[in-house]
Every structure is written in structure tokens, then in C-alpha cells.
Amino acid sequence: MRLQRQLSVNELLVTALRSPWKLVTLNMSEWDVLVRQARNANLLARIAGLVEDLTLTIHPGPRAHLESASALAERQYAAVQWEADKIARALADTGAPVIFLKGAAYVLAGLPVAQGRVFSDIDILVPKSLLPCVEAALMLHGWAGVEQDAYDNNYYRRWMHELPPMEHIKRGSVLDVHHAILPETSDRHPSSEKLIAASVPTESLGLRVLAPVDMMLHSATHLFDDGEWDHGLRDLVDLDGLLRHFGRDELFWKELVPRAVQLELARSLFYALRYVTRILRTPIPTEVIRAVDLVHGARPPDLLLMLMDALFLRALRPSHRTAQDALTPFARWLLYVRAHWLRMPPHLLIYHLLRKALKRAHVTKKQDDQALA
């Protein structure tokens, strides 16, 4: 009996996400760890939503933290809609199609995955040819580039798939303007024209978001090809939510693999399906799994896959001491290097990382000098 109930501490958050009804069986020490893991993974409001959906009764101690996280998430949900409307209005005269991406898109499309999600910024996609007039229009309406040195500015504009981040001078909200979903210097180029052409209007405000398959594929490449692993599990939860929601429509599963091939994102899709099923037990039709395996270049060679399992399964844990092992920091570092490797060819990569390292040393020295002055 006791053995049955016993939950492994480092798996608490994942267990809660997978089987939320088990939350009622947690004792106080387990709640203590769960709240910490969930807060660090930006998933505390998500857990709150699960508790609410199932109308579970839980101890007042953890309940207070869930309520607090929910209040913040509700506030952000409303703020994102408001901010998106402002952005769309600012860009109305440019005639550019404006596609909202990631978290903002989930909110605007009213997807279940947006419930209890926290945001740091808003991302949009516009055609590259219209980038100058989009930037000008945003500046006219109060968004300004976040202060950067000439190198960073150049890095974004020449090599990346987005403008340097912009911040609204009054509201302080941060906006990332993309013209593609992968960097210019990457060896894969998912066509922005195709993505924009397939985009769909949302019901509520009439703003545009990516089509369901594209939204899922963008979420996959964002998680598995970007170096930001602080919220890896949160991003995996996004993928799980998108797949469960869109997966109710058979057409989604029919379109998914061919579209991934078209957008050069079959490898990212392979990883996404592998780890959502392994970690969150997302139901995926077997024929879809088989179809991805058959796409040339989607499934990595066995040895590489073993290595990637070791890395991803570590990085996708909550970034909290109770959920990590001795190799976690190394795994995250390797994935950071991998993300840069995917982002640009070797000569650029070496140059870029050197610049970054020198700059960091310089900034630390300057801070120390200032502190002593």
C-alpha cells in the first residue's frame, strides 16, 4: 500500500502534470517540494489550474501559493490581449500581416494551454520586406530598441531572425519582432511566406496566429533548437497542450508530418513527439510516430539519439535542485553549445562566442571597478 503511494521526489512535478488527481495524496513535505519545482519551472499557475479543474481540496499552505500564482497568470492573460491589440493598432497602417507567435498566440486563439501560462514578452512574425516600415511604425507608437552595443545590434540584424528586442517606453512591455522562425545563419530555412500564407485569424480580436500544425512545429523548433533551457519543461507542457487540443481533429495529424518536411522541421518534430510521449504521456497516433521515423533525417542515428536522450531528459526536468543530478549543469551547457552550433556555421560561432566571453569579462571588471569607486 505504502509503496504504491510513494512518489519519487525528483518526479513530483511531472507526476502532478501527468496525473493531477494524485495531488490529493501528497503530504506536506511533498507539497513543499512540488511548489518549489513548479515555481522554478514557471508552472505553479498551471498546477493551480489543474487543482481547480478537478476541484481538489488541498492544504492551506500550498493553496496560498497556487492562488497567488493564479492571480499573476490571470493578470498576464488580460495584459497580453490588451498589449496585442495595441501592437496590431500600431501596425495597422503598414499593411503588413502581423502573426502573433508562442504564448501570445495561445492566448489570442483561446487555447487551453494559455490557462495559467506566464509570459516575459510578446513575439510577432512579419514579412522581411516590410521589416523597416514595421520597425518605424512601432517606434512611432512608443516601442524603442532595448539599449545594446553595436556588436549585439549587428548580430541581431545581420545574422538573426528577429530585430533586437523592443520595449515600450511607458508600459515596459517587451516585443520581439521576427521575420523568420530560425536564424538566417541556420542551415534550415522554414519558409516565412508559407507560414504567413497559412496563418489564421482568431475569433476574439481578429488578430492572426499560425495555423495549428505550424504553431505546433514552431513550438517544437523553439524548444529543441533554441538554447533556452530554463523553461524547458514549461515549453514541453505547451507542446503537450497543443497536441492534445489540436489532435482532436484528424486533419491535424494528417497534415503534421508532411508540413514538417515542407518547413524543414522534421527533426524538431521527431524530438517533440519523442519527449512529450516519454515525459508527459501525450497520446499520439502510432501511424504519426511511424511516419516521422520514416522521414529522411528526422530520426537521429542510434548513438546520437542515446546522447540526445541523456541531454534532453535532464534539461527537461524542472530547473530546481530537487530535480537535478550531477550531470544536469553539463547537459544544459552542451545543449547551449548545440543550439549555437545549429544557429550558425562554425567560423561565425567561434567568433561570436569569443566576443561574448570577452564582453562578459569586461563587464564584470567594470562592475567591480564601479563598486569600488
Place this chain on the structure above:
Amino acid sequence: MIVSELSREELNNRLAGPGLRLRTGAFVTCAQSSIGSVAAGIRQLYADYRLAEESDFCDFYVRLALPRNLRRWWRRQVLFSFDDHAPFAPLPYAHAFPVFEWGLNWCVSQHCHNYLIVHAAVVEKSGYAAIFPAPPGSGKSTLCAALVNQGWRLLSDELALIDLVDSTLTPLPRPVSLKNQSIEVIRRFAPDAVLSRPVADTLKGTVAHMKPPLNAVRREADRARPGWIIFPRYEAGSATKLGALPKSDTFMKLADNCFNYSLLGARGFDALVEVVDSSDCFEFCYSDLDEAILAFDALAKTTQRE
């Protein structure tokens, strides 16, 4: 078990090891630090506080330690971290105890949106709370320290926690932060009050903390109903003056001093309306603490409650 029942060695061991599980009002904080001034501050000012059990739920995990850099050996610094994340830049090592206090305030103001949180001191008499919202420098802490040495109960020196359902105030009794001249003022006004050793040249000038009276700690679970909202202003040489403030003005000024008013949206608005509605609202100008106490005691006596 309370903090003073731990031997000096046991206290230090817990702080340096698994953490000291300190109960302050509605919260349990697990504090870790090997820094002597932090242990000394806790031993002195938190002596009467209860300890939570190993198996209890902890709200905040905080640590004060040396940052991992060369400054470990030269012009040492202290870094506050919240469950392994450092929200602030390191500060001088000598400021460790004030940093601990500021850090705990930060924990509450950032993670407890189940309350409407006002930057204010709160004291209580006969079940009713007097809320002193005010920017730094207005003398709210001085007034609060004086009142709690004269029969008013301390709920909090920094954070008014307003319940979103019934608008009651939840106590958060912690040491009262005194700055610059007010340290000497309180020493003279209440010679028996226990004050920590002043720390000079902090972000807020010279800072000392006053140990909360025992009854404030013992009654940490007793909530209070909103009674008065008073905006204090210390003005050297001025007469003691209590003037009524319209409720509309009070509402706006109170909202200005909230940490999470806009975050809570309609619920924050409703709670604030309820608090202002059920309170008598004043502006209070003072220079003499004895006169101020008399004015407050008179106010408590004359206010009619149903």
C-alpha cells in the same frame, strides 16, 4: 519550540546546515546562513518566535551567503538568494542582517498575491487596525515603534496584508526597521526596547531593527478588522495635528502604496473599497511622540464601533 530554546550552537548549526524554520505570522521561512551577524540578529530579535517542524510546509527558502567570486576574500559581499535564485545584486558583507530583513519583505510582496498588499505599517487596538501607508521618510516606522511600546499591538512595520474576501488584516509581526535619527528617538522614547546594533551606510542610511513586543509574536494568528487609515508625516517642530481626509483621496493614496493593486484587478479594487469604507481616514502631522500617542489613544476611545 521557540528560537530562544535553541542553544547558540544549535541555532548556528541549523542556520549553517539544513536551515532554521522560522514562523513569522502566516509564513514559514527556511533561512540558511553561515554569517555571524545574521545568526546574531536572529538570536536577538527573533528569540520569541516559534519554529516549524521538519515536516511542515515552508513558504520561502532563503539563503544569505558570500557570492561566488573573488570578492570572497577582498571587500566581502553578501548575496541574498530565494530558492537558489538571486533577485538582487550583492551588497556589502556588513549589511547582511538588514539584507535578510529586506529579503523577507521581498519574499512576501512578490509571492503572496492571495492578499492585497499595501506598503504600510499596521498596529491594532481592541481588534481594530490602524494602517499607516506612507513613503519612506514620513516617519511611519518611528510612529509604529512608539505605539507598539505603548499598548498598541504590532501587526507589521512594512506590509499590510489585506484579505481579498473579508478585508481583515493578517499579522506579519517582524522586527521594526528604524532609520537614521529615529534610532536615537526610539532609544530615548522606549529605553527598554531591544534594538539591534546599527549598521551604517546601507541603501537606506544607518539602519537598526527593533525587537517586536512579545504579545505581537504570541498573537501572530489574530487578525484585525480595518479601523483607521492614517497618513503620517513627521515635521520637525510642528504641532500634533489630526485632520480628516476624504475617502476618495484616501482610496487614491492607498492604491498608490499598493504592491499588487493593478495585478489583482477587480478583486483588488473591491478589497480596497471595503477597507476604505470601513475605516476612518486621516492625515496626521506630528513632531512629539508623547503627544502622538495621546492623540492615538484618544482616537481609539472616541471611535464608535457597531
